[in-house]
Amino acid sequence: MKQAFFLNRFLMLLLSSMCLFSSCKNSGPEPEPEDEKEVITTVRIQLVPEGKGQNAAATWKDLDGPDGQGPLVENLVLKANTTYRGTLTILNESNPNAPIDLTAEIRAEGYNHDVFYIVDGASLSIQKTDLDRNNRAIGLETTAATTSPSTGTLRVVLKHQPGLKSGSSNIDTGETDIDITFPVFIQD
Structure with a gap:
């Protein structure tokens, strides 16, 4: 009887172990984490x-997002017959106590990002001057001529x-992270 008791215990332990190890099987490769969209x-x-x-500057700011109030947009006022070196800075200021500068991350991942400049009506031309690791333009740095x-x-x-x-x-091509418009005034 002792022998049957131990045999039953041994079989129970063996079956439990088999169930435990079979449930730990790898069901395949882990899925890649999705590239989370940044808050801009x-x-x-x-x-x-x-x-x-x-110097000239303009800021577009929308702290409460697309479902809140409209963004605050400053005018870009430039001098006629002038060439400028331009820099684009992109921030997440949803927490005013801890703003996050996303520009460096976009630059580092420039092979996955492209900035486009579309001028309408103003006598302004913009050329991208920065390159990604594949020697393709990014657009965070530019030359602008009026x-x-x-x-x-x-x-x-x-x-x-x-x-x-x-x-x-x-x-x-790709997903739009930002699409904003600045009013432009070119003056003598």
Whole structure:
């Protein structure tokens, strides 16, 4: 009887162990974590004239997001017949006590990002000057040139193009991270 008792216990232990080990089987590779979309609340364009002249800047800010109040948008006022070096800064200021500068991350992952500049009405042309690791333009740094006095708009679109950015990718390629418009005034 003792022998049957121990045999039953042994079989129970063996079956329990088999169940435990079979439930720990790897069911396949772990899924890749999704690339989480960053919260962007603030975009600042800063332009420094080459040579003499006054710096120019404009900020787009939407701290409460697309479902809240409309964004605060400053005018971009430029001098006619001037060439500027431009810098785009992208921030998450949803927590005003701990703002996050996303610009460095976008630059580091430039092979997955592209900034597009669309000018409408203003005598302004913009050329991207920074490159990603594949020698493709990013658009966080630019050269901007004005000619005659005029008014119009500057649309800035940041596209997230993981695995899609190529020499032929365009504003329709990938997901839109930001799509904002600044009023532009070019003066004598």
